[in-house]
Amino acid sequence: xxxxxxxxxxxxxxxxxxxxxxxxxxxxxxxxxxxxxxxxxxxxxxxxxxxxxxxxxxxxxxxxxxxxxxxxxxxxxxxxxxxxxxxxxxxxxxxxxxxxxxxxxxxxxxxxxxxxxxxxxxxxxxxxxxxxxxxxxxxxxxxxxxxxxxxxxxxxxxxxxxxxxxxxxxxxxxxxxxxxxxxxxxxxxxxxxxxxxxxxxxxxxxxxxxxxxxxxxxxxxxxxxxxxxxxxxxxxxxxxxxxxxxxxxxxxxxxxxxxxxxxxxxxxxxxxxxxxxxxxxxxxxxxxxxxxxxxxxxxxxxxxxxxxxxxxxxxxxxxxxxxxxxxxxxxxxxxxxxxxxxxxxxxxxxxxxxxxxxxxxxxxxxxxxxxxxxxxxxxxxxxxxxxxxxxxxxxxxxxxxxxxxxxxxxxxxxxxxxxxxxxxxxxxxxxxxxxxxxxxxxxxxxxxxxxxxxxxxxxxxxxxxxxxxxxxxxxxxxxxxxxxxxxxxxxxxxxxxxxxxxxxxxx
Amino acid sequence: xxxxxxxxxxxxxxxxxxxxxxxxxxxxxxxxxxxxxxxxxxxxxxxxxxxxxxxxxxxxxxxxxxxxxxxxxxxxxxxxxxxxxxxxxxxxxxxxxxxxxxxxxxxxxxxxxxxxxxxxxxxxxxxxxxxxxxxxxxxxxxxxxxxxxxxxxxxxxxxxxxxxxxxxxxxxxxxxxxxxxxxxxxxxxxxxxxxxxxxxxxxxxxxxxxxxxxxxxxxxxxxxxxxxxxxxxxxxxxxxxxxxxxxxxxxxxxxxxxxxxxxxxxxxxxxxxxxxxxxxxxxxxxxxxxxxxxxxxxxxxxxxxxxxxxxxxxxxxxxxxxxxxxxxxxxxxxxxxxxxxxxxxxxxxxxxxxxxxxxxxxxxxxxxxxxxxxxxxxxxxxxxxx
Numbered sequence: 046x047x048x049x050x051x052x053x054x055x056x057x058x059x060x061x062x063x064x065x066x067x068x069x070x071x072x073x074x075x076x077x078x079x080x081x082x083x084x085x086x087x088x089x090x091x092x093x094x095x096x097x098x099x100x101x102x103x104x105x106x107x108x109x110x111x112x113x114x115x116x117x118x119x120x121x122x123x124x125x126x127x128x129x130x131x132x133x134x135x136x137x138x139x140x141x142x143x144x145x146x147x148x149x150x151x152x153x154x155x156x157x158x159x160x161x162x163x164x165x166x167x168x169x170x171x172x173x174x175x176x177x178x179x180x181x182x183x184x185x186x187x188x189x190x191x192x193x194x195x196x197x198x199x200x201x202x203x204x205x206x207x208x209x210x211x212x213x214x215x216x217x218x219x220x221x222x223x224x225x226x227x228x229x230x231x232x233x234x235x236x237x238x239x240x241x242x243x244x245x246x247x248x249x250x251x252x253x254x255x256x257x258x259x260x261x262x263x264x265x266x267x268x269x270x271x272x273x274x275x276x277x278x279x280x281x282x283x284x285x286x287x288x289x290x291x292x293x294x295x296x297x298x299x300x301x302x303x304x305x306x307x308x309x310x311x312x313x314x315x316x317x318x319x320x321x322x323x324x325x326x327x328x329x330x331x332x333x334x335x336x337x338x339x340x341x342x343x344x345x346x347x348x349x350x351x352x353x354x355x356x357x358x359x360x361x362x363x364x365x366x367x368x369x370x371x372x373x374x375x376x377x378x379x380x381x382x383x384x385x386x387x388x389x390x391x392x393x394x395x396x397x398x399x400x401x402x403x404x405x406x407x408x409x410x411x412x413x414x415x416x417x418x419x420x421x422x423x424x425x426x427x428x429x430x431x432x433x434x435x436x437x438x439x440x441x442x443x444x445x446x447x448x449x450x451x452x453x454x455x456x457x458x459x460x461x462x463x464x465x466x467x468x469x470x471x472x473x474x475x476x477x478x479x480x481x482x483x484x485x486x487x488x489x490x491x492x493x494x495x496x497x498x499x500x501x502x503x504x505x506x507x508x509x510x511x512x513x514x515x516x517x518x519x520x521x522x523x524x525x526x527x528x529x530x531x532x533x534x535x536x537x538x539x540x541x542x543x544x545x546x547x548x549x550x551x552x
Numbered sequence: 553x554x555x556x557x558x559x560x561x562x563x564x565x566x567x568x569x570x571x572x573x574x575x576x577x578x579x580x581x582x583x584x585x586x587x588x589x590x591x592x593x594x595x596x597x598x599x600x601x602x603x604x605x606x607x608x609x610x611x612x613x614x615x616x617x618x619x620x621x622x623x624x625x626x627x628x629x630x631x632x633x634x635x636x637x638x639x640x641x642x643x644x645x646x647x648x649x650x651x652x653x654x655x656x657x658x659x660x661x662x663x664x665x666x667x668x669x670x671x672x673x674x675x676x677x678x679x680x681x682x683x684x685x686x687x688x689x690x691x692x693x694x695x696x697x698x699x700x701x702x703x704x705x706x707x708x709x710x711x712x713x714x715x716x717x718x719x720x721x722x723x724x725x726x727x728x729x730x731x732x733x734x735x736x737x738x739x740x741x742x743x744x745x746x747x748x749x750x751x752x753x754x755x756x757x758x759x760x761x762x763x764x765x766x767x768x769x770x771x772x773x774x775x776x777x778x779x780x781x782x783x784x785x786x787x788x789x790x791x792x793x794x795x796x797x798x799x800x801x802x803x804x805x806x807x808x809x810x811x812x813x814x815x816x817x818x819x820x821x822x823x824x825x826x827x828x829x830x831x832x833x834x835x836x837x838x839x840x841x842x843x844x845x846x847x848x849x850x851x852x853x854x855x856x857x858x859x860x861x862x863x864x865x866x867x868x869x870x871x872x873x874x875x876x877x878x879x880x881x882x883x884x885x886x887x888x889x890x891x892x893x894x895x896x897x898x899x900x901x902x903x904x905x906x907x908x909x910x911x912x913x914x915x916x917x918x919x920x921x922x923x924x925x926x927x928x929x930x931x932x933x934x935x936x937x938x
Binding site: 052053054055056057058063065066091092094097098099133135136138139140142143168169170171172 | 761762764765766767768769770771772773774775776777780811814815816881883886888898899900901902903904924925926927
């Protein structure tokens with residue numbers, strides 16, 4: 046078989062990430078996600094010469110479009126949403142020549158899709174390597190996966206993989222059912238569940254920080270760490286996603302996937318290798334060790350909130366219940382604060398505080414490791430009045446970077462100590478625009494590297510943690526606590542952490 | 553203008569003169585404090601975060617200045633202490649050998665957040681034997697030392713040897729070699745002698761990276777990979793000026809050297825010069841068949857002299873004729889890759905291909921520590937070809 050011969054030219058090339066020749070098939074090919082994220086990401090990969098030596102994209106959706114109409118539609122979308130502007134017309138021209146559309150309103154459509162894919166394999170010599178991408182609303186996932194199986198869209202040679210967008214199920218049961226459906230056509234190692242947080246540079250940098258440096262890991266445990274705070278704050282409201290959000294809430298939208306993934310990356314043991322199996326094995330161990338919050342402990346461990354009218358950056362914004370498409374008596378949570386414990390040797394007794402919300406004063410995502418204070422107070426109380434405990438903060442957005450807070454002597458006679466920050470700014474240090482998370486993730490999926498994707502058992506554990514909380518809240522007669530838009534959440538969330546003698550960081 | 557600077561150093565660019573290393577370090581500390589104070593007024597902080605030492609050697613003020621400007625643009629990516637050695641050998645007779653030191657913290661855009669330290673060592677007269685003693689105390693301890701030697705590296709020179717003894721990596725640019733056919737073999741010998749003590753690289757090699765990537769991508773396609781063992785001819789075009797003088801084929805030759813080393817080709821004979829200018833080689837494929845490789849000078853508007861302008865690989869497999877072509881567009885910011893099998897275009901795409909500025913090339917090379925085996929293999933093979 047020709048594919049087994051290694052390309053002798055590849056050795057020593059610094060660019061090692063180019064995937065094998067292949068075709069990417071996008072279901073929901075003219076949808077919002079494709080236009081805003083996927084196609085701009087693919088085009089930017091082409092600009093950076095990261096796409097394979099032979100490559101095509103086939104979009105598919107119910108409505109009829111010709112190749113030319115499809116290309117024209119995406120030309121405008123990419124022009125608007127690409128992170129690099131303006132659109133490079135010459136590059137687009139040959140990029141678009143390998144861009145096709147096949148409508149799939151019915152069974153005939155899927156047969157036509159298969160024929161088109163087979164034809165492209167021969168024409169481009171791609172050995173039937175195919176990446177399927179589910180960019181449709183989740184309601185259609187099952188039907189499309191079944192059609193891929195029934196109509197033989199997997200090639201006879203080469204590899205096949207499927208990328209599934211979030212949300213992956215709406216509880217543990219439905220997630221398991223979806224996985225079962227997918228497993229009728231794809232093996233688990235062919236399934237790539239996207240959590241776009243994991244595609245962000247700083248999230249990957251958590252692993253590099255922890256495991257490429259010798260100085261952090263020895264203190265990364267209950268003995269030195271007082272507690273951990275994970276914050277994902279948004280300033281936006283529900284925008285156009287009212288229908289989805291009203292059903293989901295912050296717990297399903299952010300906590301179940303993003304926050305628990307961040308927690309897993311911060312708390313995990315060092316993996317034996319940086320590959321998909323080892324990394325995900327360690328993450329899932331953390332998720333399994335995450336202590337379930339019992340119904341009677343709920344008030345002390347979880348707070349939900351909902352925003353009311355207020356101001357964001359000086360502009361008046363409506364309350365959640367006043368947003369279009371939201372019920373006037375909605376009990377959906379737009380804010381969640383949690384106190385979690387990881388019951389293992391490393392973290393016993395160390396609280397992990399997590400919070401997320403919409404309409405908070407500032408858009409920021411960060412992880413703060415708060416260290417214990419020095420064991421013996423050498424300096425007088427007056428001298429150390431300005432001293433906070435050491436904190437290592439990993440900023441994920443908007444300004445990706447790392448900062449370390451430590452005490453320094455104020456340069457005057459005598460001793461006075463003040464906290465200073467040592468800052469590392471990702472963008473400024475490397476002077477490169479970080480690639481969009483979708484670029485990283487699509488490239489990884491094309492290369493078959495699943496390290497940054499969520500595995501079945503991780504999803505399962507994540508739902509196992511949030512399901513009982515969601516159920517308890519649904520059963521409770523109390524509505525969520527209210528907080529003004531533009532504040533840092535309800536006062537009850539402050540109480541959650543203050544009862545332990547700690548406070549939320551000024552993010 | 554070279555003569556006029558013998559006397560004076562432009563202190564506006566290179567900073568104040570210091571009488572000793574100790575005084576120079578004091579001056580740098582003072583400048584850093586001033587810079588921090590200024591930044592603090594604007595609510596910023598400046599980090600002093602050197603990650604490498606960079607010694608630049610130049611024998612003309614113009615080259616020294618250009619190099620210094622490039623490095624200062626890289627201050628954020630590669631915060632460094634740069635020691636620019638400017639040794640003008642054409643100093644008039646009778647000038648006492650001496651070394652003058654200047655230091656400066658340039659505040660370019662790149663240096664707004666990280667302080668970048670620039671030191672000039674200006675040698676007068678025949679100072680070769682004393683220059684290294686001025687460089688050594690200025691190196692920041694424990695950090696890797698890069699040597700960027702502009703112009704021809706005098707591989708047997710005393711100063712060159714002393715500077716190289718400090719180096720972890722030597723960067724040269726064969727585009728600036730006056731006689732590449734003579735200097736490239738010397739460089740190959742140097743690599744052999746280095747024996748892993750320091751790495752050697754050539755900015756012309758860095759310029760080839762996108763070309764190597766394109767050609768490699770062709771043969772990632774399973775259907776086209778077998779053509780690689782059936783190559784029947786290779787042509788590489790490189791840019792020359794309108795009248796064809798000053799032709800420097802180094803880059804094109806390095807590409808051929810790379811291809812030959814990766815595919816296990818053996819040199820057979822060099823048939824040069826080719827009737828149309830340029831160079832022609834006969835080589836033996838690993839299956840002992842003889843094929844021809846050509847490097848052809850071409851006039852191309854908008855390309856720098858010596859830059860590769862196009863590559864054409866012809867090959868056969870299974871009775872089919874394949875042509876794999878990469879060509880710079882008339883507008884040199886793009887290139888087109890084409891695969892033609894039996895006369896029919898099977899694949900074509902256009903991708904951006906900026907001509908990288910020296911600063912980008914240097915930036916890339918500063919990110920690598922140690923030797924680049926693929927480059928050294930290519931250079932050795934090339935030297936055996938020619």
